[in-house]
Amino acid sequence: MPYTFPKSAELFARAQNSIAAGINSGIRKMEVPVPLYFDHGKGSRLFDVDGNEYIDFQIGQGAILYGHAPEGMANAIAEQAKKGTHWAAQSVLEIEVAERLQAMIPGADLVRFNNSATEVVLSALRLARAHTGRRLILKFEGHYHGWADEGLVGFAPPPDQWGSEDEPTRLHPSKGVIPEVLEQFVVARWNDPAHLRQRVDQYRGQIAAIIFEPVLCNTGCMVPVPGMIETIRELCDRDGMLMIADETITGFRFGAGCAQKHLGFVPDLTILGKAIGGGVPFAALVGKKEAFAKIISGEVVHAGTLNANPLCLAAAKWCLDEVIALGDSHPANAIRLGNKLMAGLRALADQHGIPLRPQGPGLVFHCAVLKAGAAEGPITSYRDYVQRHDAPRWATIRRALLEEGVRAIERGLWFISLAHTDADIDEALEKAARAFARLG
Numbered sequence: 001m002p003y004t005f006p007k008s009a010e011l012f013a014r015a016q017n018s019i020a021a022g023i024n025s026g027i028r029k030m031e032v033p034v035p036l037y038f039d040h041g042k043g044s045r046l047f048d049v050d051g052n053e054y055i056d057f058q059i060g061q062g063a064i065l066y067g068h069a070p071e072g073m074a075n076a077i078a079e080q081a082k083k084g085t086h087w088a089a090q091s092v093l094e095i096e097v098a099e100r101l102q103a104m105i106p107g108a109d110l111v112r113f114n115n116s117a118t119e120v121v122l123s124a125l126r127l128a129r130a131h132t133g134r135r136l137i138l139k140f141e142g143h144y145h146g147w148a149d150e151g152l153v154g155f156a157p158p159p160d161q162w163g164s165e166d167e168p169t170r171l172h173p174s175k176g177v178i179p180e181v182l183e184q185f186v187v188a189r190w191n192d193p194a195h196l197r198q199r200v201d202q203y204r205g206q207i208a209a210i211i212f213e214p215v216l217c218n219t220g221c222m223v224p225v226p227g228m229i230e231t232i233r234e235l236c237d238r239d240g241m242l243m244i245a246d247e248t249i250t251g252f253r254f255g256a257g258c259a260q261k262h263l264g265f266v267p268d269l270t271i272l273g274k275a276i277g278g279g280v281p282f283a284a285l286v287g288k289k290e291a292f293a294k295i296i297s298g299e300v301v302h303a304g305t306l307n308a309n310p311l312c313l314a315a316a317k318w319c320l321d322e323v324i325a326l327g328d329s330h331p332a333n334a335i336r337l338g339n340k341l342m343a344g345l346r347a348l349a350d351q352h353g354i355p356l357r358p359q360g361p362g363l364v365f366h367c368a369v370l371k372a373g374a375a376e377g378p379i380t381s382y383r384d385y386v387q388r389h390d391a392p393r394w395a396t397i398r399r400a401l402l403e404e405g406v407r408a409i410e411r412g413l414w415f416i417s418l419a420h421t422d423a424d425i426d427e428a429l430e431k432a433a434r435a436f437a438r439l440g
């Protein structure tokens, strides 16, 4: 029998009276038929208040790389809590975590900590402006860099407002944004190196940094086309701009060296969030020593009461040690499991006449649903995605999967955690078969 969610529905109705719109992050409202309330999780599994068990591929929007409630992490946090939850001062732990990051990540000479990747993005952009004495930041359509005014410029413009191919719009999806913020950005289309070159030349000498998701995971799931990352590096070197890799999703998911090691590039600054803390509020800016000069000199303000909080550091130290201990088996095993799940979902969808097209490097992937008459082949840019992906139909498929006990991300993304096994993938495919049969 498909799952039902009466207790979640009751709690969501109750929450309307005390929590604005009943949820605490906009995307959570997208969950249908109702935003779910969870009781506990273990490994690859989540259990909601109605007693439903899910194989979880949402994994805390990617943060739970190590599975739910790993015992070692729980112990590390509990032991630290007994010594103190917060000092707003220095600790050996912060050096231990920083030294691990230095050893793991190619572009990490130095480190600074924050509590969310949204904050780290703001730190990185401020630092880049101060470093170069320039005003503009170049970012790409469909790339997400946190919810602040500066992180969401040109993120998801509707087709009638996205501008020409040569001049993508700087539209922000939120009201209340300071209008002048938009003027500090140049937006380019992703995966078109010639177009990027043109955009940089148009504003030559005025751009402080290029910020990007090395594998675009916030709009579909798109690996960079050959030459894309190389062009960003080349233009940054040529014009003295900082290359800022936003590895909030890809960090540690692609192994100890993050996507930069996996893809073979060294950025000037890197943004780390999500998996660095395994689900606690922890994030880091890492980068080359020269890029940190204005923070070292004190000319750039970087602050935060809860920065380098010892509970978060204890969790992060445990997480990084887990990744280091896996050696070369990570990300190889996550890629293998993800590829198996992608192939299985595609085969089942084909059997039931559902035009589902899983796409991505396995350890993270996205399920596009082709609109009627849409062309086949990889989706490579934001505009291509909007034109070919049937988002409402995906929402129906996601709901059917949820009702069978498989939880993917509302927007179509799936994450493989280090807790997922072959047995989880096999079981998820059995459940997907039931969901697709019902849809058929």
Ligand SMILES: Cc1ncc(COP(=O)(O)O)c(C=O)c1O
Pocket: 061, 116, 117, 118, 119, 121, 144, 145, 146, 147, 213, 218, 246, 247, 248, 249, 273, 274
């Ligand atoms: C690539 C990227 N950058 C930045 C952020 C912001 O992270 P947070 O929500 O933890 O502040 C996100 C969140 O999803 C992200 O995916």
